[in-house]
Amino acid sequence: MKKIIWIYLLVIFTGIAFPKSIWAQKGTFTISGYIKDVQDGESIIGATIYVPALEKGAVTNIYGFYSLTLPQGTYDVKYSYLGYQLQQKSISFDQDQTLDVELKSEILEMDELVITGERMDKNVSEVKMSTERLEIKQIKNIPALMGEVDIIRGVQLLPGVQSAGEGTTGVLVRGGSADQTLIQMDEATVFNPSHFMGFFSVFNPDAIKDLEIYKGGIPSRYGGRLSSIMDVRMKEGNKKKFAASGGIGMISSRLTVEAPIIKDKSSFIISGRRTYADMFAKLSKDTSVRKNKLFFYDLNSKINYTINDKNKVFVSGYFGRDVFDFDDEFRLEWGNKTATVRWNHLFNNRLFLNTTVLYSNFDYLINIDDPAESFNWTSQLQEYSGKLDFTFFANPNNQIDFGYHTIYHKFSPADIKPTKKSLIGAFKLADQFALEHALYVGNKQKINDKLSVEYGVRYSLFQNFGKADVYTYSNPNDRKRNEITDTVRYESRELINYHGGFEPRIAARYLLNETSSLKASYNRTRQYLQIASNSTAGLPIDRWIPSDSYIKPQIADQIALGYFRNLNENKFEISVEAYYKKMQNQIDFKDGAELLLSENIETEILSGKAWSYGAEFLIKKNQGRTTGWIGYTLSKTRRQVPGINGGKAYSPRYDRTHDISVVVSHELNDRITLSGNWVFTTGSAVSRPKGKYTYEGHSVAYYDPLDRNGARMPNYHRMDLSVNIESKKNKTRRWQGSWNFSIYNAYMKKNPWSIQYKDVINGNPNLDETDNVTVQSKEFRPVSTILFKIVPSVSYNFRF
Numbered sequence: 001m002k003k004i005i006w007i008y009l010l011v012i013f014t015g016i017a018f019p020k021s022i023w024a025q026k027g028t029f030t031i032s033g034y035i036k037d038v039q040d041g042e043s044i045i046g047a048t049i050y051v052p053a054l055e056k057g058a059v060t061n062i063y064g065f066y067s068l069t070l071p072q073g074t075y076d077v078k079y080s081y082l083g084y085q086l087q088q089k090s091i092s093f094d095q096d097q098t099l100d101v102e103l104k105s106e107i108l109e110m111d112e113l114v115i116t117g118e119r120m121d122k123n124v125s126e127v128k129m130s131t132e133r134l135e136i137k138q139i140k141n142i143p144a145l146m147g148e149v150d151i152i153r154g155v156q157l158l159p160g161v162q163s164a165g166e167g168t169t170g171v172l173v174r175g176g177s178a179d180q181t182l183i184q185m186d187e188a189t190v191f192n193p194s195h196f197m198g199f200f201s202v203f204n205p206d207a208i209k210d211l212e213i214y215k216g217g218i219p220s221r222y223g224g225r226l227s228s229i230m231d232v233r234m235k236e237g238n239k240k241k242f243a244a245s246g247g248i249g250m251i252s253s254r255l256t257v258e259a260p261i262i263k264d265k266s267s268f269i270i271s272g273r274r275t276y277a278d279m280f281a282k283l284s285k286d287t288s289v290r291k292n293k294l295f296f297y298d299l300n301s302k303i304n305y306t307i308n309d310k311n312k313v314f315v316s317g318y319f320g321r322d323v324f325d326f327d328d329e330f331r332l333e334w335g336n337k338t339a340t341v342r343w344n345h346l347f348n349n350r351l352f353l354n355t356t357v358l359y360s361n362f363d364y365l366i367n368i369d370d371p372a373e374s375f376n377w378t379s380q381l382q383e384y385s386g387k388l389d390f391t392f393f394a395n396p397n398n399q400i401d402f403g404y405h406t407i408y409h410k411f412s413p414a415d416i417k418p419t420k421k422s423l424i425g426a427f428k429l430a431d432q433f434a435l436e437h438a439l440y441v442g443n444k445q446k447i448n449d450k451l452s453v454e455y456g457v458r459y460s461l462f463q464n465f466g467k468a469d470v471y472t473y474s475n476p477n478d479r480k481r482n483e484i485t486d487t488v489r490y491e492s493r494e495l496i497n498y499h500g501g502f503e504p505r506i507a508a509r510y511l512l513n514e515t516s517s518l519k520a521s522y523n524r525t526r527q528y529l530q531i532a533s534n535s536t537a538g539l540p541i542d543r544w545i546p547s548d549s550y551i552k553p554q555i556a557d558q559i560a561l562g563y564f565r566n567l568n569e570n571k572f573e574i575s576v577e578a579y580y581k582k583m584q585n586q587i588d589f590k591d592g593a594e595l596l597l598s599e600n601i602e603t604e605i606l607s608g609k610a611w612s613y614g615a616e617f618l619i620k621k622n623q624g625r626t627t628g629w630i631g632y633t634l635s636k637t638r639r640q641v642p643g644i645n646g647g648k649a650y651s652p653r654y655d656r657t658h659d660i661s662v663v664v665s666h667e668l669n670d671r672i673t674l675s676g677n678w679v680f681t682t683g684s685a686v687s688r689p690k691g692k693y694t695y696e697g698h699s700v701a702y703y704d705p706l707d708r709n710g711a712r713m714p715n716y717h718r719m720d721l722s723v724n725i726e727s728k729k730n731k732t733r734r735w736q737g738s739w740n741f742s743i744y745n746a747y748m749k750k751n752p753w754s755i756q757y758k759d760v761i762n763g764n765p766n767l768d769e770t771d772n773v774t775v776q777s778k779e780f781r782p783v784s785t786i787l788f789k790i791v792p793s794v795s796y797n798f799r800f
Helices: 002-017 019-023 151-155 277-281 476-481
Strands: 028-037 048-051 056-059 065-071 073-080 087-093 101-103 131-135 161-163 171-173 181-185 208-214 228-234 243-248 252-262 266-275 293-308 311-326 330-348 351-368 375-395 398-418 432-446 451-465 468-473 484-490 495-513 516-527 529-532 543-546 554-567 572-589 605-621 626-640 658-667 672-681 691-695 698-702 716-726 736-744 752-761 778-786 791-799
Touching: 028 087, 028 375, 048 065, 056 065, 065 073, 065 375, 073 101, 087 101, 131 151, 151 208, 171 181, 171 228, 252 293, 277 293, 398 543, 432 543, 468 495, 529 572, 698 752
Parallel strands: 028 101, 181 228
Antiparallel strands: 028 065, 048 056, 048 073, 073 087, 131 208, 161 171, 208 228, 243 252, 243 791, 252 266, 266 293, 293 311, 311 330, 330 351, 351 375, 375 398, 398 432, 432 451, 451 495, 468 484, 495 516, 516 554, 529 543, 554 572, 572 605, 605 626, 626 658, 658 672, 672 716, 691 698, 716 736, 736 791, 752 778
């Protein structure tokens, strides 16, 4: 801990106190500023600043800021970003100066259509590997379920990323579970990104600018999860003029409004979305159906203000909720709330600070209205966090990032209160409290024209605090079968336990030539929160638990190697990556475990090790009338936990050998775009019963405890199609509309969502022995649940 603090203080001291004398050579000067879109003033992430005469350059950071230090002289400087017109300026480097640049969107010919906003050669030239950035305009071309554009479904089509199952928003990355992916919106944690039990995500596409997902080679500024980081950025709001957009679909409508408050200085954006299945239910003749409520809604908002050239402030928030209410007898609600307050400050033209205060909340409510068993069940998970993120542009060959993060966690897993004259007693699981800290430093260094590296280290610390009771067991290695021998009571804010450790990160890129490169990376990650659940999909009522005296933090070490090549003047990108990941302290539930309301959750789970390895292949076409990608993943994931499966290695549910995605978009003309995707994946690993036994007259499946997940679901495959028709272009009319027609599961593949073993009466799986029927036959066999056979949809989208 002392070493990293000294490194941290040294970087701050040299960067602030002696920025010229230590880091800059004599006779050099710095130009810095922001690069923005000329139409709406949105900052552009990843724009390039390049000086051909010196073969030096820079790239804007995640806030659109750049800094470039060069020897004294006059140079032609090129500002560029794919899809925008290149700007070239002759700049005299005779003093430090600030220069903000606005790039104009380029009107491209049909045979030069570009669907991505990345640098043309970034696939080869950047040190980054195992990382993908998707812009919202790419995702909107992908056929959508029920017409709802979903950024998570777009991410799930990338190699190395898998869906948790049909109709789910769980993101599984390189052998990791869904809770091992950190999902952020404007840097605030989104604990459960799902609507409608996972069929749709919480991200309204009209409010989102872009997203980036890290599968490996994770920079030191990120932490908290084992497998991946998904960083989602909201739009800032149009600083130039009033604009609105929206859409009307089969299940929901949405509206977004953005406008300047003070032109070029301050703006806002408000975006809302709501489904209306409950509104149609009110038209039913059945009174019980009319009482049902089934809907979700989202509200995104953001405001920004430029105080001066050195200070900018951003405030954003999200509020979303799902409501299921059936005839006032059963009610289930859940939702996320996030808030972000961000301050960008420039100490000088080479030292940039982003200060962020964040709040995240996820909660759910279950209400049962029954004369004998009525109750309210609430659960909540909260985070309050602060971040200091510095970027020091030392020189054209070194960019140093360093900072400090802290998070206060509060876990309120269950609070059950009886209502009316219920026979159910009050019950409450104890709240848990924790603090999480991290210090990090990293450097992006260009060693020579061929070799560039990015390296750093992160130190994280996790502390459990009271008020709490900690139990001692007679045999800690077999807590389930031993009694509690002692209880230690900790008062409020008293330290109970702590975990911590270093997380080194390094990545390197070696240019073979102008069109190809080799890359390698290693990173260690630590995770102190995890979900205790026997569901892969990720349910609203899943229980998050912290590391504590008995549950150790998860640790992962991953190495990756890759070959990257661009073809045909960068129109095609090809990449091959191989990885190996080793994971420690992986928890799994015991056979027959009761996780949700256990007061001693440590007695229901066991921990062991896991490992995953594989290869990812990607061919992407970014230019021309036809764009898209083909991705293939070959992988294997295994887990070994003493006390489960006889101590032998087994496959987790999300182990899938083959995963293929084909995404294609073809522009017929200025108005009509055809899109389609096809996916194939190996069936999930599952346990099949070895027999059955009879209990109270019903057949019950028997599962062999020494054969966990030894069978497979049927292989999954599906094709989706869509056509988007734009209204005729009219320069005198601001209103622009488009119709989208989509078909989900076009060839009607019956993909099982679940398989249940049960007694089938008279060959009809929908019958039960309690039904008033004559039982002619009874057969114990598997019954599949199919969610979607074919789902056509239509939606109308507009902007003005």
